[in-house]
Amino acid sequence: MTPFLDLTDLEIAYPPRRVIQDVSLRLECAGIGCLLGPSGCGKTTLLRAIAGFEPLQRGSIRLEGVELSRPGWTLPPERRRIGLMFQDLALFPHLTLADNVAFGLRGWKPAERRARVHELLRLVGLDDEAQRYPHQISGGQQQRVALARALAPRPRLLLLDEPFSSLDVTLREDLAREIRAILLREGIGGLLVSHDQFEAFAFADEIGVLREGRLLQWDTAYNLYHQPANRFVADFIGQGVLLPGRIEEGGRVSTELGEIDGLSPVNCAPGDAVEILVRPDDVIHDDASPLSAEVVERAFRGAEFLYTLKLPSGARLLCLAPSHHNHALGQRIGIRLDIDHRVMFRQENG
Amino acid sequence: MRGVWARTDRWSLLVVGVALLLALPVLTVFVTALQPAGAVWRHLADTVLTDYVGNSVLLMLGVGAGALLIGVPAAWLTSLHEFPGRRWLEWALLLPMAIPAYIIAYTYTGLLDFAGPVQTLLRAGFHWTRQDYGFPEIRSLPGAVVMLALVLYPYVYLLARAAFLDQSVAVLEVSRTLGAGPWRRFYAVSLPMARPALIAGVSLVQMEALADYGTVQYFGVGTFTTGIFRVWYGMNDSTAAAQLAALLLLFVFALLVFERWSRRRARFHHAGNRQYRPARLSFAGRWGWLATVACLVPLLFGFLIPAGQLTVWAWRTAPHVVDGRFLALLANSLLLALGAALLILLLALLLGYGQRLRPRPLVRWAVRSAGLGYAAPGTVVAIGVMLPFAALDRSVDAWARQWFGVSTGLLLSGTLAALLFAYCARFLPVALHSVEAGLSRIRPSMDDAARALGSTPRGVLWRVHVPMLRGSLLTAVLLVFVDVLKELPATLILRPFNFNTLAVRAYELASDERLADSAPFALAIVLAGIGPVILLSRAIGRARPGYDAVP
Numbered sequence: 001m002t003p004f005l006d007l008t009d010l011e012i013a014y015p016p017r018r019v020i021q022d023v024s025l026r027l028e029c030a031g032i033g034c035l036l037g038p039s040g041c042g043k044t045t046l047l048r049a050i051a052g053f054e055p056l057q058r059g060s061i062r063l064e065g066v067e068l069s070r071p072g073w074t075l076p077p078e079r080r081r082i083g084l085m086f087q088d089l090a091l092f093p094h095l096t097l098a099d100n101v102a103f104g105l106r107g108w109k110p111a112e113r114r115a116r117v118h119e120l121l122r123l124v125g126l127d128d129e130a131q132r133y134p135h136q137i138s139g140g141q142q143q144r145v146a147l148a149r150a151l152a153p154r155p156r157l158l159l160l161d162e163p164f165s166s167l168d169v170t171l172r173e174d175l176a177r178e179i180r181a182i183l184l185r186e187g188i189g190g191l192l193v194s195h196d197q198f199e200a201f202a203f204a205d206e207i208g209v210l211r212e213g214r215l216l217q218w219d220t221a222y223n224l225y226h227q228p229a230n231r232f233v234a235d236f237i238g239q240g241v242l243l244p245g246r247i248e249e250g251g252r253v254s255t256e257l258g259e260i261d262g263l264s265p266v267n268c269a270p271g272d273a274v275e276i277l278v279r280p281d282d283v284i285h286d287d288a289s290p291l292s293a294e295v296v297e298r299a300f301r302g303a304e305f306l307y308t309l310k311l312p313s314g315a316r317l318l319c320l321a322p323s324h325h326n327h328a329l330g331q332r333i334g335i336r337l338d339i340d341h342r343v344m345f346r347q348e349n350g
Numbered sequence: 351m352r353g354v355w356a357r358t359d360r361w362s363l364l365v366v367g368v369a370l371l372l373a374l375p376v377l378t379v380f381v382t383a384l385q386p387a388g389a390v391w392r393h394l395a396d397t398v399l400t401d402y403v404g405n406s407v408l409l410m411l412g413v414g415a416g417a418l419l420i421g422v423p424a425a426w427l428t429s430l431h432e433f434p435g436r437r438w439l440e441w442a443l444l445l446p447m448a449i450p451a452y453i454i455a456y457t458y459t460g461l462l463d464f465a466g467p468v469q470t471l472l473r474a475g476f477h478w479t480r481q482d483y484g485f486p487e488i489r490s491l492p493g494a495v496v497m498l499a500l501v502l503y504p505y506v507y508l509l510a511r512a513a514f515l516d517q518s519v520a521v522l523e524v525s526r527t528l529g530a531g532p533w534r535r536f537y538a539v540s541l542p543m544a545r546p547a548l549i550a551g552v553s554l555v556q557m558e559a560l561a562d563y564g565t566v567q568y569f570g571v572g573t574f575t576t577g578i579f580r581v582w583y584g585m586n587d588s589t590a591a592a593q594l595a596a597l598l599l600l601f602v603f604a605l606l607v608f609e610r611w612s613r614r615r616a617r618f619h620h621a622g623n624r625q626y627r628p629a630r631l632s633f634a635g636r637w638g639w640l641a642t643v644a645c646l647v648p649l650l651f652g653f654l655i656p657a658g659q660l661t662v663w664a665w666r667t668a669p670h671v672v673d674g675r676f677l678a679l680l681a682n683s684l685l686l687a688l689g690a691a692l693l694i695l696l697l698a699l700l701l702g703y704g705q706r707l708r709p710r711p712l713v714r715w716a717v718r719s720a721g722l723g724y725a726a727p728g729t730v731v732a733i734g735v736m737l738p739f740a741a742l743d744r745s746v747d748a749w750a751r752q753w754f755g756v757s758t759g760l761l762l763s764g765t766l767a768a769l770l771f772a773y774c775a776r777f778l779p780v781a782l783h784s785v786e787a788g789l790s791r792i793r794p795s796m797d798d799a800a801r802a803l804g805s806t807p808r809g810v811l812w813r814v815h816v817p818m819l820r821g822s823l824l825t826a827v828l829l830v831f832v833d834v835l836k837e838l839p840a841t842l843i844l845r846p847f848n849f850n851t852l853a854v855r856a857y858e859l860a861s862d863e864r865l866a867d868s869a870p871f872a873l874a875i876v877l878a879g880i881g882p883v884i885l886l887s888r889a890i891g892r893a894r895p896g897y898d899a900v901p
Contacts, residue, residue, distance in 0.1 A: 048798075051798070052801075053798055053801070076801070076806075077798070077801040077802050078801050078802070078804045078805055078809075079804075080802075082802060083802060083803075084798065084799060084802035086795040086798070086799060088793060088795050089795075090793060090795035090796045090798070090799040092796065092799075092800075092814060092818070093818065094817040103800065103803050103805075104803030104804050106805075106809075149799075149803065150802070150803075152803075153803060153804060159802075
């Protein structure tokens with residue numbers, strides 16, 4: 001089956017700097033994806049290339065099997081039927097909300113156009129505000145208008161360039177979920193660019209982590225968290241520490257906290273020094289455990305505490321404990337490890 | 351399917367082509383000037399060239415000094431102090447800009463010559479006769495310096511004012527704690543910090559002074575511009591005229607480079623933080639009124655007296671001057687100016703948008719070169735238009751005679767097309783400046799959003815930019831409209847036979863010593879010129895503390 005969106009081997013450069021290199025990814029049948037990465041990693045450039053604003057130096061971009069970009073040739077954005085929602089929204093200040101939404105509906109019959117504008121404004125709950133101007137409505141409402149405007153011409157794919165970053169956190173995740181539902185209902189693919197992993201988790205089926213122009217991993221949120229492909233992803237997604245250990249006979253790993261079992265994803269021989277990713281939820285607070293560690297930092301998070309613990313060797317661990325386990329700094333608490341997915345990296349020298 | 355590249359090339363080609371066409375006059379002048387010097391040039395060099403250069407330099411220096419002397423104190427008083435009438439003086443000090451230099455020259459000549467009201471009054475008051483007193487001759491180089499300084503000082507005033515308002519409060523406060531009084535704060539702190547802005551202002555004033563034709567011609571002062579006219583019309587030597595024009599252009603470009611350089615330095619002088627501003631210093635009692643008077647003087651001599659005199663004359667002569675012919679001429683002038691303004695606006699939009707669409711070095715350079723015309727005095731642009739148009743006419747004529755046995759005569763020279771082309775080359779930068787400023791305030795994401803919604807690049811221009819730019823476009827049209835209305839030398843050279851504008855008619859009547867008859871024409875120009883002054887004064891109002899610069 002032809003993938004919905006297919007990027008192969010992309011390279012984008014602002015000579016002499018290569019902004020994107022060797023990026024390949026596939027989004028299956030109108031799914032919803034996200035490009036996640038720290039600022040300056042090239043995610044917005046990648047998005048703009050998909051929209052048709054950036055020419056490619058290498059590789060190709062295909063949507064539903066049709067080539068949109070290749071080196072030396074770029075189908076202009078206005079002919080791609082790809083919608084785009086901007087970080088700054090870019091609502092046209094000289095047009096009413098209705099006219100903003102109708103902007104992309106050139107060539108439609110007036111009656112159909114009116115109906116579509118009406119339908120979308122109702123969809124985003126702004127039907128009564130149709131004749132107002134963008135500066136007369138709130139930030140969240142502007143966000144909805146931008147969404148309605150992008151969806152009106154029935155794009156095949158909607159690109160979202162950090163469109164929620166100006167909203168407060170709760171509103172942000174709500175809106176992300178809301179847009180996700182709309183896209184799924186309308187059968188439109190979505191690709192979000194974000195630096196916020198929770199936004200990405202709430203929005204996307206598949207997430208790609210970008211760093212310095214390279215795609216490090218393209219996977220589901222669950223796998224990114226539990227099976228990061230490398231240290232950067234492990235560090236960037238979620239919290240956790242790397243605990244030093246040594247490979248024993250039979251593939252088990254001995255650490256300060258005992259032996260840990262499981263399949264080894266890296267190619268190691270017994271005796272090799274490795275590091276194991278320990279997430280805060282892998283460390284269980286258990287007073288009956290023979291192992292204990294000293295509380296050096298604590299952060300109250302309502303339902304739980306996030307403790308930073310110091311092991312006798314000086315190594316640190318993060319531990320997520322239910323909120324009623326209230327321990328003071330300096331206290332020693334019992335812990336045990338409960339690791340479902342063992343993620344291991346070869347120890348870096350120095 | 352055609353890709354984005356084919357389309358891009360069409361845009362770049364169009365923009366580069368139009369831009370180079372507009373740069374043609376200035377380039378022509380330089381290329382023509384490179385021809386070997388002829389007999390006329392050698393004759394010029396032996397006789398009047400030193401006078402031209404000397405007078406032009408004196409005029410430049412004199413007007414620059416005069417504009418500084420008037421503009422800087424006025425700016426310092428109105429921007430940092432409080433005194434009676436400060437609020438309206440702040441913008442009224444711009445009013446002299448509305449009066450073209452040649453018109454103020456006619457007015458003062460009428461006022462001050464032997465038969466004028468001033469001398470008549472003196473004679474009547476003291477029972478003098480002609481032999482009893484000496485009266486300075488206004489129609490002289492010093493007279494021209496005063497006239498030009500009176501109407502050009504607002505450039506210095508505007509830039510100095512902006513610089514004073516921008517200066518760091520902290521620096522001024524520190525100097526106060528160190529015991530500097532207002533006078534010392536002015537010359538030891540404010541003035542040195544404002545120096546780049548002052549140099550920029552003076553350079554602009556000097557460029558205008560060099561470009562002036564009407565005043566020096568009327569006063570009989572031989573400068574570059576009058577020299578070009580004499581060589582062109584009197585000696586019929588286009589090469590020598592172009593050589594003179596090129597020499598003048600070199601002076602202007604030197605000033606331009608100087609101005610740019612001082613602006614670049616302004617960054618280092620700019621002392622950031624303008625979070626808060628100290629209250630204006632209040633002048634108490636007598637000192638306050640003295641400040642008022644000091645600011646009233648330039649306003650009085652630069653605007654109130656000449657405008658008043660023009661009104662008196664116009665009142666007297668209007669009954670026989672304002673007739674069908676006057677109205678036809680007025681309509682003529684207004685239509686020409688409006689047509690030119692709209693055409694220029696269109697070209698400015700094309701260049702500005704093309705540059706935004708494809709910010710390539712080639713496109714940028716071409717657009718910059720199209721801006722050369724603004725630095726070029728009208729006389730120079732006219733020569734630069736006349737030469738290629740005449741050459742084109744001659745070759746078309748020769749070709750037609752050879753192949754069809756008919757003479758086509760002058761197809762382009764001496765037509766409105768030539769005049770409009772000259773206006774475009776000269777005033778495009780005015781409109782381009784407005785358009786570029788407006789475009790730069792529209793975020794690029796707007797373009798992208800419209801493209802993603804299916805608009806072509808041209809569609810984005812008409813559906814997004816033009817509506818959003820309305821204000822900037824109106825400003826551009828108004829500024830160009832008034833500039834064209836006031837323009838004298840290029841119109842004199844290039845206008846079709848028997849085609850007159852307000853400026854030309856005012857000039858002709860004044861040259862015939864029919865000053866009072868020229869007043870209605872002059873007054874119409876001055877009234878139109880008040881439009882841009884109002885725009886500028888509104889910008890000043892917006893820049894007041896407490897108001898944000900309008901996005």
